[in-house]
């Protein structure tokens with residue numbers, strides 16, 4: 001019953017400043033800084049940013065609102 005050594009790619013954490021939660025999803029970093037007040041590492045803002053569940057929810061909410069507004073405009 002020994003524990004296998006896990007791959008180093010596991011255990012990636014959220015890229016938001018001050019957050020150490022486990023990542024849930026990766027999203028375009030530029031969008032995160034534009035659409036939300038979250039701060040991500042500069043390297044992540046330029047590429048993909050990993051977000052934890054909580055921060056991903058915030059991101060989804062921010063981008064969803066934008067999408068809904070655009071849909072209303074089509075009517």
Ligand SMILES: [Zn+2]
Pocket residue numbers: 014015016019020021051052053054055
């Ligand atoms: Zn987070």
